[in-house]
Amino acid sequence: MKRITCVFLCLCILCAFPFVATAQAPVIKGVINGQTVNGDITISWDKIEQAEYYTVNVRYIQNDDKGPLAYDAVKTEDTSFTLEKSVMDTLGHGSYRVCVASYIDGKPYYSNIVVYTYTDVVSPISGKTVVCFGDSLTANGIWEKQLAARFGTSFINAGVGGTTTETSRDRFPADVLAKNPDITVICFAYNDAVKIDRIASRVSLERYRENLVYYVTELQKAGSDVILMSPSPVIEEYFNANPLHPGEDYVEDGGINNLISKYTDIMAEVAKEYGEYYFDLNAAFDGKDMYSLIGTDGTHPNHTGYAYYASALGDFIQKEYGIKYTLGDINGNGKIDMSDYLICRRMIVGTYQADKAQVLASDVNESGETDANDYILIKRHFLGTYNITE
Numbered sequence: 001m002k003r004i005t006c007v008f009l010c011l012c013i014l015c016a017f018p019f020v021a022t023a024q025a026p027v028i029k030g031v032i033n034g035q036t037v038n039g040d041i042t043i044s045w046d047k048i049e050q051a052e053y054y055t056v057n058v059r060y061i062q063n064d065d066k067g068p069l070a071y072d073a074v075k076t077e078d079t080s081f082t083l084e085k086s087v088m089d090t091l092g093h094g095s096y097r098v099c100v101a102s103y104i105d106g107k108p109y110y111s112n113i114v115v116y117t118y119t120d121v122v123s124p125i126s127g128k129t130v131v132c133f134g135d136s137l138t139a140n141g142i143w144e145k146q147l148a149a150r151f152g153t154s155f156i157n158a159g160v161g162g163t164t165t166e167t168s169r170d171r172f173p174a175d176v177l178a179k180n181p182d183i184t185v186i187c188f189a190y191n192d193a194v195k196i197d198r199i200a201s202r203v204s205l206e207r208y209r210e211n212l213v214y215y216v217t218e219l220q221k222a223g224s225d226v227i228l229m230s231p232s233p234v235i236e237e238y239f240n241a242n243p244l245h246p247g248e249d250y251v252e253d254g255g256i257n258n259l260i261s262k263y264t265d266i267m268a269e270v271a272k273e274y275g276e277y278y279f280d281l282n283a284a285f286d287g288k289d290m291y292s293l294i295g296t297d298g299t300h301p302n303h304t305g306y307a308y309y310a311s312a313l314g315d316f317i318q319k320e321y322g323i324k325y326t327l328g329d330i331n332g333n334g335k336i337d338m339s340d341y342l343i344c345r346r347m348i349v350g351t352y353q354a355d356k357a358q359v360l361a362s363d364v365n366e367s368g369e370t371d372a373n374d375y376i377l378i379k380r381h382f383l384g385t386y387n388i389t390e
Contacts, residue, residue, distance in 0.1 A: 024048060026100045026111040030080075032179065035154040036117045038126050043098065044080040045111065051102040056081045061115070062094025070096065088118045121152025124321035129154045131179050131224075133168070133215075134187035136161035137231050140300060143310035150314050156181075164191045165211035166203045172215065177222055184219050185313070186212070187229040187281070189263040190299060193256070198249050201259070208263055212270045226276040227316075230264040232309060233257060233285050238298025277320060284312040325361040328378050328388040332357070336388065341378040348375060364388055 026045035031037065045054075058071040070087050081100075088096065097115050101108040130153060132138050138159025148155045158175040160168065165188045168175075176184060188211075192203035203211070212228065219226050234256050240247035245256070253259035264282065271278035285293065285308070293305035301309055328336040330343045344362050346352035347370050354362065354370075362370040364377045380386035 024050065024102060024104055024109040026054065026102050026109075028098065028100055028111050028114050031098070031114055031116050032129075032154075033114055034116070034156050035129060036119060036148050036152055038118075038120060038122065038152055039085045040082055041116075042080055042082045043100070043114075045100055047079050048102045048104075048109075050104045052105075053077050053103050054079070055101045055103070055108070056098070057101075058083060058096055058098045060088075060091040060094065061097050062092065067091075073101075085118075085120075089120075093117075093119045117148065117154075119149070119152040121149070123151040123153065123318075124323070125151050125153050125183065125317065127153060128182035129156065129179060130183045130185065131156045131158050131176050131181040132185045132187070133172070133176050134159045134185075135163045135168075135191045137190065137300060138185075138187050140306065142303065142306040143313070146307065146310040147314050147317075150310075151317070159187075162191065164188060164203050165208055165215070166192070169211065169214070172218070176215075177218065180222070181219070181224045183225045183227065183317075184215075185227045185229055185279075186215055187231055188212075189260050189267065190231045190234070193260045193263050194245065195249050196244070198246075205262060205266060209266050209270065212267060213274070216270060216274045216276055220274070220276075226271075226274075227279055228267045228271045228276060229279045229313065230267060230282045231260065232294065232301055232305065233282050233290060234260070235290050235294050235298040238294075238296055240298075242297070277316075279313065279316045281309065281312060284308075323357045323360065325357040327361060327364050327366075328381055330354070330358050330361045330378075332361070336378060336381050338382060341375055341382060344370065344375045344378050348372060 026048065028043055028045055030043040031041055054076050055073040056071050056076065057069065057073055059069050060067040068091060070091055071083070074081070083098070095115055095117055097113055099113050100111040130147075132144055132155060136159065138157060139161045140159070141157055144155035144157050156179055158179070160171070168188070192208050193201050196202055216226050216228075236247070236255050236257060239245050239256055240250075250256050250259060261282075264280070268278045268280070288308070293301055293308060295302045295305075325332070328340060330340045343352055343354075343358070347354050347358075347362055359370065362374055364374045367373070377386055377388060381388045
């Protein structure tokens with residue numbers, strides 16, 4: 001009995017050591033790997049009781065892993081530190097690596113390393129985190145880097161090749177929810193529809209709907225917008241040349257593209273039902289030369305195809321998240337009425353503080369400024385002697 005007790009105590013002591021070591025090293029918060037930042041950013045970490053002080057190191061690694069230091073072992077007793085835009089401006093846009101060390105009895109204990117991107121691009125989604133969740137069409141990448149550069153924000157690739165809405169449920173909490181996304185792009189349909197056993201699709205239409213509803217509702221609880229996105233088209237002659245996908249398996253479905261459309265129809269319905277966005281990437285490819293955009297497997301875009309993919313999705317995001325306004329409708333109530341020309345007059349004399357959308361709506365003649373001519377045109381529209389919409 002004594003021997004068992006001794007062994008048990010030894011195991012407890014051994015198991016305790018990793019936790020002690022972990023507790024001595026800071027864990028960086030406030031910025032995550034892959035995040036894009038546009039200005040000052042404050043990082044933080046939990047207080048470590050034994051720590052006498054902390055040091056912060058930030059290195060500019062856009063061109064070289066051993067690039068110049070933005071912050072060189074800056075000493076602090078606080079548990080937060082602000083990485084300043086002005087400091088990063090001196091080194092330039094691109095990738096930065098940050099690490100924090102706690103000092104206990106003169107010995108450093110280093111935190112996890114976080115790599116982020118700094119840019120001064122300002123867009124409708126600046127500072128937001130976008131997670132892209134899908135199968136290999138997402139996982140193949142390229143496109144998310146182009147979108148990150150365009151919007152000056154973080155696009156995190158959470159795609160895994162060969163997965164479906166069903167097989168991705170287990171990884172959803174860690175790969176998506178844990179990233180605290182502001183916007184989540186979900187692109188599943190191809191693998192769900194494909195008949196691996198040559199009889200039935202990998203995921204039934206009914207189960208596909210259930211999975212999408214699960215993802216959407218969980219993301220809504222987490223405060224994330226959702227963009228459900230259809231996959232790009234399949235070149236069926238290439239697809240059917242693969243022994244795993246003989247054309248005769250899809251004759252009753254009208255071909256693989258027609259089968260996939262049954263899934264994306266559900267995607268569109270779920271988006272509408274739950275008040276989220278639906279982006280039809282398949283339709284965006286319509287009329288294009290598929291052979292110049294899709295690879296020889298018939299399913300995955302090539303480099304040019306992914307560039308178009310990024311451009312099309314980017315245009316959709318810009319349209320949906322950009323400033324929305326209608327010329328003449330300054331108060332945004334859906335019609336041009338008396339209050340619009342009264343607001344316009346107050347804007348001209350400087351007694352009304354307008355936001356950007358109102359400034360754009362008031363510039364009816366699109367001269368670049370709001371003036372008396374705009375006021376007259378809005379009033380004439382209201383009186384029926386001029387039509388702003390023509």
